[in-house]
Amino acid sequence: MTATRMRIARTVASLAAIALLTSACSGGEDLDDDGAAVETPGSSAAVDLSGETVEVAAVWTGAEQERFQLVLDGFAEQTGATVRFRSAGDDVAAYVGPRIEGGDPPDVAIFPQPGVVQSFAGQGDLIEIEDIAGDEVDANYGPGARKAGSVDGTLYGVWFRAAQKSTVWYNVDVFEGAGVEPPTTFEELQEVAQTISDYGVEPYSIGADVGWPLSDLFENIYLRVAGPEMYDQLAAHEIPWTDQSVKDSLTVMADLVGDEALLAGGSSGAEQTDFNGSVTQVFADPPKGAIIFEGDFVGGVISGETNAKVGTDADFFDFPSIDGSEPAVLGGGDFAVLLADTEGGKALIEYLATPEAAEIWVAEGGFISPNIKVDPSGYPDEVSQRAAQALVDAGDSVRYDLSDLQPTEFGATTGQGIWGILIDFLRDPSDIDGTAQALESAAKKAYGG
Amino acid sequence: MDGATTKRGGRSWAVALFLAPALVLLGAIVMYPIFFSVGRSLFDANGSKFVGIENYQEMFTSPATLTAIKNNLIWVVFAPSLVTALGLVFAVLTERIAWSTAFKVAIFMPMAISFLSAGVTWRLIYEQDPDLGLANAAAGAVVNVFRPPGELPGARPSDEQALRASEGGLAASDPVDLGGTATLGLVAIPPESIPADAVQAVEPAATDGGIAGTVWLDFAPGGGGDPGIIDQGELGLPGVEVEAVAGGAVVASATSAPDGSFVFDGLEVGSYEMRLPEGNFREPFGGISWLGPTLVTPAIIVSYIWIWAGFAMVVIAAGLAAIPRETLEASRVDGGNEWQVFRRVTVPLLAPVLAVVFVTLVINVLKIFDLVLVIAPGSAQRDANVIALQLWKTAFGIRDFGLGSALAVFLLLLVLPAMAFNLRRFRAEES
Numbered sequence: 001m002t003a004t005r006m007r008i009a010r011t012v013a014s015l016a017a018i019a020l021l022t023s024a025c026s027g028g029e030d031l032d033d034d035g036a037a038v039e040t041p042g043s044s045a046a047v048d049l050s051g052e053t054v055e056v057a058a059v060w061t062g063a064e065q066e067r068f069q070l071v072l073d074g075f076a077e078q079t080g081a082t083v084r085f086r087s088a089g090d091d092v093a094a095y096v097g098p099r100i101e102g103g104d105p106p107d108v109a110i111f112p113q114p115g116v117v118q119s120f121a122g123q124g125d126l127i128e129i130e131d132i133a134g135d136e137v138d139a140n141y142g143p144g145a146r147k148a149g150s151v152d153g154t155l156y157g158v159w160f161r162a163a164q165k166s167t168v169w170y171n172v173d174v175f176e177g178a179g180v181e182p183p184t185t186f187e188e189l190q191e192v193a194q195t196i197s198d199y200g201v202e203p204y205s206i207g208a209d210v211g212w213p214l215s216d217l218f219e220n221i222y223l224r225v226a227g228p229e230m231y232d233q234l235a236a237h238e239i240p241w242t243d244q245s246v247k248d249s250l251t252v253m254a255d256l257v258g259d260e261a262l263l264a265g266g267s268s269g270a271e272q273t274d275f276n277g278s279v280t281q282v283f284a285d286p287p288k289g290a291i292i293f294e295g296d297f298v299g300g301v302i303s304g305e306t307n308a309k310v311g312t313d314a315d316f317f318d319f320p321s322i323d324g325s326e327p328a329v330l331g332g333g334d335f336a337v338l339l340a341d342t343e344g345g346k347a348l349i350e351y352l353a354t355p356e357a358a359e360i361w362v363a364e365g366g367f368i369s370p371n372i373k374v375d376p377s378g379y380p381d382e383v384s385q386r387a388a389q390a391l392v393d394a395g396d397s398v399r400y401d402l403s404d405l406q407p408t409e410f411g412a413t414t415g416q417g418i419w420g421i422l423i424d425f426l427r428d429p430s431d432i433d434g435t436a437q438a439l440e441s442a443a444k445k446a447y448g449g
Numbered sequence: 450m451d452g453a454t455t456k457r458g459g460r461s462w463a464v465a466l467f468l469a470p471a472l473v474l475l476g477a478i479v480m481y482p483i484f485f486s487v488g489r490s491l492f493d494a495n496g497s498k499f500v501g502i503e504n505y506q507e508m509f510t511s512p513a514t515l516t517a518i519k520n521n522l523i524w525v526v527f528a529p530s531l532v533t534a535l536g537l538v539f540a541v542l543t544e545r546i547a548w549s550t551a552f553k554v555a556i557f558m559p560m561a562i563s564f565l566s567a568g569v570t571w572r573l574i575y576e577q578d579p580d581l582g583l584a585n586a587a588a589g590a591v592v593n594v595f596r597p598p599g600e601l602p603g604a605r606p607s608d609e610q611a612l613r614a615s616e617g618g619l620a621a622s623d624p625v626d627l628g629g630t631a632t633l634g635l636v637a638i639p640p641e642s643i644p645a646d647a648v649q650a651v652e653p654a655a656t657d658g659g660i661a662g663t664v665w666l667d668f669a670p671g672g673g674g675d676p677g678i679i680d681q682g683e684l685g686l687p688g689v690e691v692e693a694v695a696g697g698a699v700v701a702s703a704t705s706a707p708d709g710s711f712v713f714d715g716l717e718v719g720s721y722e723m724r725l726p727e728g729n730f731r732e733p734f735g736g737i738s739w740l741g742p743t744l745v746t747p748a749i750i751v752s753y754i755w756i757w758a759g760f761a762m763v764v765i766a767a768g769l770a771a772i773p774r775e776t777l778e779a780s781r782v783d784g785g786n787e788w789q790v791f792r793r794v795t796v797p798l799l800a801p802v803l804a805v806v807f808v809t810l811v812i813n814v815l816k817i818f819d820l821v822l823v824i825a826p827g828s829a830q831r832d833a834n835v836i837a838l839q840l841w842k843t844a845f846g847i848r849d850f851g852l853g854s855a856l857a858v859f860l861l862l863l864v865l866p867a868m869a870f871n872l873r874r875f876r877a878e879e880s
Binding site: 090091093094097098101119123177179197198199200201208209210211261268269271272274286408409413414415416420423427 | 495513577603605607636637638639640641642668669670738740741742826827828829830831834841842844845846847848849
């Protein structure tokens with residue numbers, strides 16, 4: 001699909017570029033005449049890029065793609081450049097990789113995992129952005145942003161979007177119908193789920209099609225069962241995946257996903273539901289599912305693809321504590337990287353580091369910006385403000401999404417590594433030891449041991 | 450003799466001149482990439498270190514590639530032979546029917562669609578939800594006739610002690626004597642499937658010489674209420690079938706009223722088991738998981754057959770047209786029936802054509818990629834994996850070009866025998 005589409009897209013793009021080029025040439029003299037007057041007002045990013053085409057690839061589709069398009073429109077307005085968005089599907093590396101090999105990378109890509117930034121930087125395919133956005137990153141973000149976007153001390157990525165992954169979303173009507181309150185502990189959660197099931201709705205809606213929602217669920221559980229210190233050790237593979245803490249977490253997870261009556265569509269249904277589907281089915285009529293274990297961005301899908309309203313029909317509670325664990329937040333994020341040394345690409349990277357760019361999406365909902373200059377009152381509703389606030393409040397106890405920190409083949413490849421093994425686990429949640437063993441051998445291989 | 454050699458020698462320049470462009474092209478776009486891949490397969494992921502045959506060892510030990518190889522084997526065994534057989538059947542049939550051109554066009558049509566569009570179409574056909582997927586909608590239409598869904602699919606007892614499983618349905622744990630009452634509480638009934646005429650459930654009123662009972666939804670909207678007790682706000686379940694069972698045999702059956710009440714009259718003295726038979730709880734057809742781990746490869750093979758049967762039919766029909774009619778007539782005159790003529794005359798005469806179709810399809814199937822990528826959902830992509838897909842994912846997803854090249858070389862080796870066969874046939878035909 002992508003190959004054909006790409007070919008068509010490339011032809012169209014080059015035709016468009018030629019058309020723009022000729023029109024720019026013919027209008028060239030006019031520009032010279034009143035060149036000074038044409039200068040775009042506003043920030044430092046406002047270089048004149050009329051006639052330039054900037055291509056950007058990201059994993060977003062549907063509502064998220066539409067919102068990002070608004071951000072890009074803002075850039076186009078400022079600079080006069082034409083921006084083309086390419087949706088890369090779930091596996092951005094598999095989309096960008098061949099284009100780099102073919103010598104025609106998109107100018108900018110947005111990678112959903114620092115692990116991917118690392119592996120591409122390691123191959124020498126990323127362009128250093130210190131001179132382009134280094135100052136913006138230091139001025140507009142907290143100290144963690146530079147570290148997260150750097151590989152071996154060199155800045156490659158602008159942290160454009162943050163994710164707060166310790167939220168659990170629910171259908172308010174179903175909770176009211178079943179007469180349950182948002183739980184705060186794992187035991188309460190299981191009771192709530194049982195009551196909702198008695199009420200006649202299969203509670204847990206999990207999009208296990210590709211597997212990343214399962215890895216986020218596991219990480220939230222692990223962070224609470226084992227604590228932040230061990231979490232860091234596991235993330236760095238200093239302790240093996242066969243560690244008792246991993247097995248304990250898998251046991252908790254088996255309690256949660258092991259009962260077919262509590263899983264919307266049973267495990268085979270979950271396996272064929274993608275992330276967007278797992279959200280929309282909860283707010284369908286009649287609802288198929290009531291509870292979604294995923295981050296703040298669920299809100300964006302709810303307001304973009306369902307009739308439900310965030311705050312009245314949909315709400316979230318914090319991921320419940322397990323055995324009295326302290327509050328902890330799992331974070332994630334998307335990094336913009338530069339793949340082609342073009343004026344348009346550089347300007348876009350610089351633009352994405354500004355609060356103005358972030359505020360466009362912030363206002364649309366389903367988006368948390370790690371940019372500290374972003375005005376908190378810009379969040380469209382109390383719910384997303386709350387999710388953003390939780391991330392800010394958590395400060396040091398925020399842990400970065402574990403699977404995203406792994407080498408790509410272990411942490412973020414469809415059908416392999418953590419994603420693939422946890423899908424197997426969903427099919428047979430009784431095999432705790434086998435699952436831990438499989439994770440360990442996959443990790444060992446990825447770490448080259 | 451002498452003249453011939455001179456002639457040839459004089460021509461060799463011209464020959465070389467004419468061949469040169471083709472040779473250069475072949476060398477640049479076929480031979481060079483092959484040798485480059487073979488060389489590259491002996492180096493590590495980013496090509497900096499010579500690793501010998503390590504990539505090949507990895508290839509034959511990693512579970513992902515082993516699944517891919519196993520699936521390619523399944524593809525090669527089933528897809529080409531089924532397509533060829535179906536093409537033969539269509540070709541022979543279209544010779545006989547009046548609307549043969551229309552039929553041929555219909556069968557050949559899928560060839561005109563790109564594999565990707567065909568893949569997307571089949572992905573929709575195979576959707577698990579019978580409301581979305583054509584295959585399951587068709588299966589559901591049949592299944593629901595023979596196993597009509599019950600009133601209360603998925604319902605569970607509100608009190609596991611009071612109601613227990615019995616012959617696929619549920620039965621009260623305590624037998625009821627004549628003049629007694631039974632309360633059968635259920636939960637997990639979706640709000641939208643509660644019958645519209647349901648009203649507040651009532652305590653069963655005991656009757657002399659009969660058994661009264663209530664079957665109700667033991668769950669008040671908004672929660673609250675105690676399990677096993679008919680609370681205010683809990684609805685009766687109308688239209689539920691209840692059976693009175695004695696000595697293992699169904700003695701009488703009744704259907705509940707809008708308030709959930711039911712009565713058995715005219716029973717003989719004794720004690721009875723109150724049972725809600727299986728039919729009440731039968732789930733509506735939920736759809737076959739075509740794209741689940743077990744069925745995904747056969748499902749994709751079916752879509753492949755749908756696309757390629759037309760190609761096989763057209764080629765075989767052309768071969769069929771070339772068979773001398775007299776031979777067929779002669780065998781019919783000799784007393785052969787249609788099956789014998791087909792089996793003993795038509796098929797042997799068509800054998801060369803069938804072989805070409807078959808071998809071409811084998812080569813094609815070994816390289817299968819797009820259908821698997823498009824049709825298999827992410828969760829089943831490992832189970833549906835094939836060598837070409839694994840190659841692409843390894844080289845361009847994980848960016849291990851060493852292992853990717855090794856897979857490419859392996860795929861080439863698999864295709865070579867089939868290519869050699871086709872070349873030999875080609876040469877035999879020329880001579």
